[in-house]
Ligand SMILES: Cc1cc2nc3c(=O)[nH]c(=O)nc-3n(C[C@H](O)[C@H](O)[C@H](O)COP(=O)(O)OP(=O)(O)OC[C@H]3O[C@@H](n4cnc5c(N)ncnc54)[C@H](O)[C@@H]3O)c2cc1C
């Protein structure tokens with residue numbers, strides 16, 4: 001029977017869209033990759049998002065949580081996520097297998113300012129789970145290679161087994177149109193052939209950077225920001241061209257609950273992407 005009272009996701013922002021897990025596998029011991037397809041084909045193909053946006057993922061009986069979209073909008077139809085097991089919702093997501101269903105609502109957040117970034121050099125610095133949102137940017141730039149200048153990737157991890165998407169980045173390293181530098185703090189394998197040292201030890205490898213035409217994108221563990229920002233300022237990159245994606249505790253994702261607010265800034269609406277200029281006086285954010 002037709003339900004006349006049924007509301008669409010567009011009318012009710014809290015209504016999730018059923019989606020199927022197409023592929024899932026471990027990236028590291030506590031991080032899993034999920035490739036997901038919205039069940040309704042029309043909605044799957046018309047799910048428009050920007051690089052740097054996030055989605056709320058729900059599991060029946062467990063709840064929902066925000067996750068950065070790791071896929072690129074230049075490849076529509078499938079959504080990808082890198083999810084670390086930390087608590088109730090993420091443990092429930094970890095138990096799911098291919099073909100299981102989840103709920104998705106979104107996309108939310110401001111995302112990266114692609115229009116402003118076009119025509120400029122892009123310097124991406126990622127550490128740990130920071131690879132989740134910044135992979136989306138990297139793949140987008142590579143899929144639209146003629147729209148950007150140099151694309152430089154600096155990726156750091158504690159050790160090779162903890163480097164998210166290690167194989168993918170190692171294979172991207174073969175591309176001539178990407179300057180890709182990978183580093184681990186410590187090599188516990190004996191066969192790591194890339195750089196060893198914290199991610200900032202990769203900065204001297206960047207040659208002839210033109211700061212005025214460079215956008216620097218950063219995402220990683222809190223400790224990383226302080227040191228990476230120092231390097232970016234040393235390179236004279238303008239503070240409003242340093243872009244960071246920052247996490248806060250979020251509940252609704254749509255500016256209704258106030259969980260993510262700092263100084264009247266709702267990070268789910270005004271973020272998660274901020275310029276260094278935006279947050280310079282907001283100690284709580286970085
Ligand atoms: C915009 C945004 C994007 C995100 N993207 C990703 C992503 O791509 N991949 C990913 O794995 N995670 C991401 N997160 C974090 C993710 O939302 C949390 O890990 C998740 O909400 C934890 O839910 P839970 O029910 O499993 O844990 P809970 O049971 O709620 O908590 C378990 C533990 O984790 C802590 N915790 C929970 N959420 C956070 C948080 N946001 N920051 C710090 N500590 C937290 C709690 O204090 C507690 O100690 C993102 C968060 C935001 C706001």
Ligand code: FES
Nearest residue numbers: 251253257258268
């Ligand atoms: S998460 Fe509810 S207002 Fe931002």
